[in-house]
Amino acid sequence: MPSLGDLLRDWHQGAQAVARGDWDCALRLFSSFSEPPARVSFNVGCVHLLAGDPEAALRAFDQAVTKDTCLAVGFLQRGVANFQLERFQEALSDFQRTLAQLRDNTTIDYTQLGLRFKLQAWEVLFNVAAVQSQLGLWAKAACSLGDAISKGPEGARSDLDIALGQVQKQVPLQPRQVPRGEVFRPHRRHLEHLEPVDFLGKAKVKGGGFLLLGPKAQGQRRQQAAGACDTAPGRAGTPCSPRTPADTEMEVSSGQAGQHDHSTPVTHECTQGMTSGDSESLVTVTVQCALTLTLTAPRGADLSSLRALMSQALPRHAQHAQLSYRDPSKDGRWMPLSGDEALRRAWRDAAGPGGLQLQCRGVGGRPALYQVVAQHVYSAQRPEDLALQPGDTVDVLCEVDQAWLEGHCDGRVGIFPKSFAGPAARHA
Secondary structure, three states, X not given: OOOHHHHHHHHHHHHHHHHOOOHHHHHHHHOOOOOOOHHHHHHHHHHHHHOOOHHHHHHXXXXXXXXXXXXXXXXXXXXXXXXXXXXXXXHHHHHHHHHHHHOOOOEEEOHHHOOOOEEEHHHHHXXXXXXXXXXXXXXXXXXXXXXXXXXXXHHHHHHHHHHHHHHHOOOOOOOOXXXXXXXXXXXXXXXXXXXXXXXXXXXXXXXXXXXXXXXXXXXXXXXXXXXXXXXXXOOOOOOOOOOOOXXXXXXXXXXXXXXXXXXXXXXEEOOOOOOHHHHHHEEEEEEEXXXXXXXXXXXXXXXXXXXXXXXXXXXXXXXXXXXXXXXXXXXXXXXXXOOHHHHHHHHHHOOOOXXXXXXXXXXXXXXOOEEEXXXXXXXXXXXXXXXXXXXXXXXXXXXXXXXXXXXXEOOEEEEEEHHHEEEHHHHO
């Protein structure tokens, strides 16, 4: 039985075969799934349409929309297959179901789900008119094109005017479909984990100390297990760490210098521009990630200084992730650090024994646009959905369309209905 990694690899290679026009290879790779998900069945149907076999395409699209009854683009393509088989009533029904799945929206953008295609309401109405023209319902076809003109963008107006002229001359239309060669692809973050990664590196004794050499692709990062960490001339000591996963969530906390985390820390002191008399103002910043890093920084350091300090150990997170702090005046909720003024408030709030509590949130280097709080229970219906419970704080990564958001919550990434969540500030 093939592993999940093997199936993802076949899916990826099958999509590449479609791109280069090798239909037989694509079908062979997609058929490696004993129970293919809806998007793979959709891909099989698209390949059969490209290969000129609408009957086989119809069977594949049947499987796709049976497994995912909300896959609007699946109904669109099944309607195209029925149209090519001259099953016009079935095609009309499929296009009408596609419109129903749009739920009065003008567009569904499938890019976030791996298909480089935006389903437009006006194109579906165009297909309805195409079927009606084949059935001889010319008046209804003209009415459908009128609706398409009202919903379509300015750039589509000329094509729709030409189609309306054809209908008035009683010339049948041909339906529109997903562009040639476009199929669902596995998410990039899944493909990143297909290749083996040596997280530990190779042990090497050097200069009386035991050093851990990480992967060369990430630079020669070294973690010290005994002795002092090497430093480059003219710069502060660099924290040494093995490669950390790109989508790991980090928690950053600060206490008094000398109070270390229970984990074995890697220590880095940020002492540029400081004199010996300033050492009492240093605090220890503990970064909890795949390992624990202890970073020493001046109390009251600004945001750019903290990011520069973090970027030497965790460059992707430090450059792109959203820093937040636990605000005691907001019942301990995480509030985004939008600038130095917010960080100064965080330092003032950290005057007590609890210290400064920071959190570095981000997925694969993708910044969070803003945060929302779940207001209702949302149960995941499909693998790409993000299940929510009331009170969950979600980092919004992308606005998929007017009704759906893509977010990150507790290490999970997925899409969820916008109406199920509210702004974090209002909730607080």
